[in-house]
Amino acid sequence: MTKRLCIHGLVAAGLLASVAVPASAADTITVASWGGTYQEAETKAFFDPTAKDLGITIKQDTTNGLDDVRLQVTGNAVKWDITELGADECARGSKEGLFEKLDYNVIDKSGINPKLVHDDWVGISYTSVVLIYRTDVFGDKGPKTWADFWDVQKFPGRRALSGSQATETLSVAALAKGIPIDKVYPVDIDGALQSVDKVKGHIDAWWTSGAQAMQLVKDGEVDMASIWNGRAGTLKKSGAPVSFSFDQGVLTADCMVIPKGSKNKDIAMKALAKFVSPDLQANLPLYVDNGPANEKAFETGKIPPERIKDINSAPENVKKQVLQDPAFWRDTLVEATEKFNNLIQQ
Amino acid sequence: MSIVSASLDHAGGPDGALNGDALNADARREARGLFALLSPGLFLVFAVIIVPIGWLFWLSLFDESGQLSAANYARFFEQASYIKTFVTTFKVAFIVTGACVLFGYPLAYMLSQLPRRAASICLIFVILPFWTSVLVRTYAWLVILQRKGLVNTWLMDLGVIGQPLPLANNFAGVVIGMTHIMLPFLVLPLYASMKTIDVDCLRAGMNLGASPAATFRQIFFPLSLPGLASGVVIVFVLCLGFFVTPALMGGGKVIMWAMRMEQTTSLYSNWGAGAALGVVLLAVTLALLGLFHWLLGARATGVWSRR
Numbered sequence: 001m002t003k004r005l006c007i008h009g010l011v012a013a014g015l016l017a018s019v020a021v022p023a024s025a026a027d028t029i030t031v032a033s034w035g036g037t038y039q040e041a042e043t044k045a046f047f048d049p050t051a052k053d054l055g056i057t058i059k060q061d062t063t064n065g066l067d068d069v070r071l072q073v074t075g076n077a078v079k080w081d082i083t084e085l086g087a088d089e090c091a092r093g094s095k096e097g098l099f100e101k102l103d104y105n106v107i108d109k110s111g112i113n114p115k116l117v118h119d120d121w122v123g124i125s126y127t128s129v130v131l132i133y134r135t136d137v138f139g140d141k142g143p144k145t146w147a148d149f150w151d152v153q154k155f156p157g158r159r160a161l162s163g164s165q166a167t168e169t170l171s172v173a174a175l176a177k178g179i180p181i182d183k184v185y186p187v188d189i190d191g192a193l194q195s196v197d198k199v200k201g202h203i204d205a206w207w208t209s210g211a212q213a214m215q216l217v218k219d220g221e222v223d224m225a226s227i228w229n230g231r232a233g234t235l236k237k238s239g240a241p242v243s244f245s246f247d248q249g250v251l252t253a254d255c256m257v258i259p260k261g262s263k264n265k266d267i268a269m270k271a272l273a274k275f276v277s278p279d280l281q282a283n284l285p286l287y288v289d290n291g292p293a294n295e296k297a298f299e300t301g302k303i304p305p306e307r308i309k310d311i312n313s314a315p316e317n318v319k320k321q322v323l324q325d326p327a328f329w330r331d332t333l334v335e336a337t338e339k340f341n342n343l344i345q346q
Numbered sequence: 347m348s349i350v351s352a353s354l355d356h357a358g359g360p361d362g363a364l365n366g367d368a369l370n371a372d373a374r375r376e377a378r379g380l381f382a383l384l385s386p387g388l389f390l391v392f393a394v395i396i397v398p399i400g401w402l403f404w405l406s407l408f409d410e411s412g413q414l415s416a417a418n419y420a421r422f423f424e425q426a427s428y429i430k431t432f433v434t435t436f437k438v439a440f441i442v443t444g445a446c447v448l449f450g451y452p453l454a455y456m457l458s459q460l461p462r463r464a465a466s467i468c469l470i471f472v473i474l475p476f477w478t479s480v481l482v483r484t485y486a487w488l489v490i491l492q493r494k495g496l497v498n499t500w501l502m503d504l505g506v507i508g509q510p511l512p513l514a515n516n517f518a519g520v521v522i523g524m525t526h527i528m529l530p531f532l533v534l535p536l537y538a539s540m541k542t543i544d545v546d547c548l549r550a551g552m553n554l555g556a557s558p559a560a561t562f563r564q565i566f567f568p569l570s571l572p573g574l575a576s577g578v579v580i581v582f583v584l585c586l587g588f589f590v591t592p593a594l595m596g597g598g599k600v601i602m603w604a605m606r607m608e609q610t611t612s613l614y615s616n617w618g619a620g621a622a623l624g625v626v627l628l629a630v631t632l633a634l635l636g637l638f639h640w641l642l643g644a645r646a647t648g649v650w651s652r653r
Contacts, residue, residue: 064612065612066612067611067612070615092615096615158493160597163598164598164609204515204597205515205597205598205599206597206598206599207598208593208598212594215488216515219488219489219492219493219494219495220493220494221492221493221494221514221515333613334613334614337609337613338421338425338427338613341425341427341601341609342425342426342427344598344599345426345427345430345431345599345601346426346430
């Protein structure tokens with residue numbers, strides 16, 4: 001009895017302490033993301049302000065994606081408290097039960113597209129797949145739509161598409177058939193594959209990483225390509241003769257999860273709530289071209305108006321693009337990817 | 347040593363059976379001693395190679411719902427791209443190994459004939475790229491070979507070609523890049539074996555009236571074959587599992603088995619899908635090694651009988 005009282009007392013004291021003062025600095029969580037300039041931007045936009053606000057230490061690591069999380073969770077060796085993934089990976093991992101449930105009493109989901117708000121994962125930022133072309137080859141009369149990209153007579157030249165992201169290439173292939181942006185999803189996979197088949201013989205490289213896509217365009221190995229907007233922006237800023245726009249872009253979301261078995265679940269939940277808050281979300285486009293997932297970020301006044309038009313998830317730009325549907329790919333990815341591989345390797 | 351002492355004690359003794367027993371007992375004791383010495387190494391091999399491979403094989407037998415099934419293997423036949431990848435992998439490995447022999451044999455021969463000092467300096471040039479990251483070397487090849495790379499720019503400026511040659515982001519690029527990376531693996535064992543060839547054998551041949559070409563063909567070349575064989579086996583097996591260079595130089599059009607493993611591992615939720623690829627590659631590699639061994643065994647006997 002006294003023992004129980006004692007425990008109650010301790011718990012109460014602990015609760016009081018956690019309410020009265022910020023969590024002690026000894027509280028440490030580990031967050032994994034994709035590394036590179038993107039993670040540096042996240043550090044400045046999300047991680048540092050959150051660590052300061054909550055009085056915790058945020059350690060960082062880098063991830064290769066869903067298989068890393070699967071390895072940690074199924075191997076009972078979870079070392080991350082929060083990790084970033086692509087939205088279709090979140091949808092698949094959720095189906096496999098790899099993540100902790102999120103507490104939306106702690107995390108405020110308002111402002112985030114409902115398609116990116118789920119029991120165990122939440123959207124964090126957007127990347128766009130855009131069409132880039134070299135202006136030293138085409139001037140300003142380059143291919144502007146995916147139908148142009150597919151039109152090898154009107155726009156002769158070397159081409160690259162993503163060979164590793166079947167989801168993205170199939171989405172742009174659907175656009176190339178003339179399907180309007182709001183009708184692309186659910187993707188008619190066989191139709192999209194037929195579309196890929198038409199352009200396949202004219203593709204000089206199927207890129208497998210963002211860096212490779214950038215290198216192919218930068219060195220003039222190809223004259224036009226599908227590319228992630230962050231990489232396209234970097235190319236343009238470095239002075240490369242390129243042009244791209246968000247017209248017919250494919251908006252793909254990134255998401256964050258708490259891997260199942262995280263030892264600091266509660267602090268991770270609080271940190272995640274901070275990451276998706278409009279205030280910190282508005283920081284992200286100040287450092288990198290990946291747009292915030294929370295559209296309320298654009299109402300904070302933190303983002304300069306002239307910057308807003310360059311952000312892929314700004315309401316004006318969202319209207320021009322297809323939003324990739326993670327739930328669709330959760331159920332079709334394996335089959336679609338195998339068919340896609342069969343096609344491009346023929 | 348114990349065998350020697352045992353045989354000395356009983357040498358020429360009247361009791362032959364007793365002698366034999368003692369010898370056998372000694373031999374057994376020695377075998378046990380040797381086994382005890384070997385056991386830490388054997389244990390390590392067992393723990394870090396045999397067990398994981400066994401586990402990999404075990405995993406490959408389960409499908410995504412965790413049921414025992416052959417789905418992971420059936421996939422290779424259902425999806426055309428796996429067979430294609432498999433064929434590509436062996437095609438690349440054969441061609442790269444061939445190119446390595448073509449370039450590596452003369453190089454190793456030259457090195458073996460140079461004075462020791464000059465040979466050491468030249469060897470440094472062979473080994474130096476060996477110490478540079480594969481990634482760096484592959485990117486360097488990309489800079490050299492791509493459409494607006496060094497080779498094409500020079501050749502176009504000199505008017506040798508009108509259109510850039512397709513050297514990167516295709517099969518040719520993969521072969522060039524991999525040959526460069528694999529060359530030391532062939533040259534080093536080959537050079538080592540060429541250095542052990544007894545010069546007196548060559549002299550004897552010449553002395554008996556063989557021309558330099560005949561001496562090379564009938565004496566030097568056969569004696570260098572074991573070194574060549576080990577080089578070829580190392581290069582071939584390394585090629586089968588190569589990832590970085592084909593991934594960067596192939597432009598996504600040359601998909602090798604290791605790249606496929608990476609893809610499959612992240613695509614499927616069960617480890618078995620990727621594990622099955624590993625099992626197949628291992629089995630085929632072992633079968634090929636067996637074939638090599640058998641062929642070379644026959645070859646070596648041929649050499650001996652000719653001598």
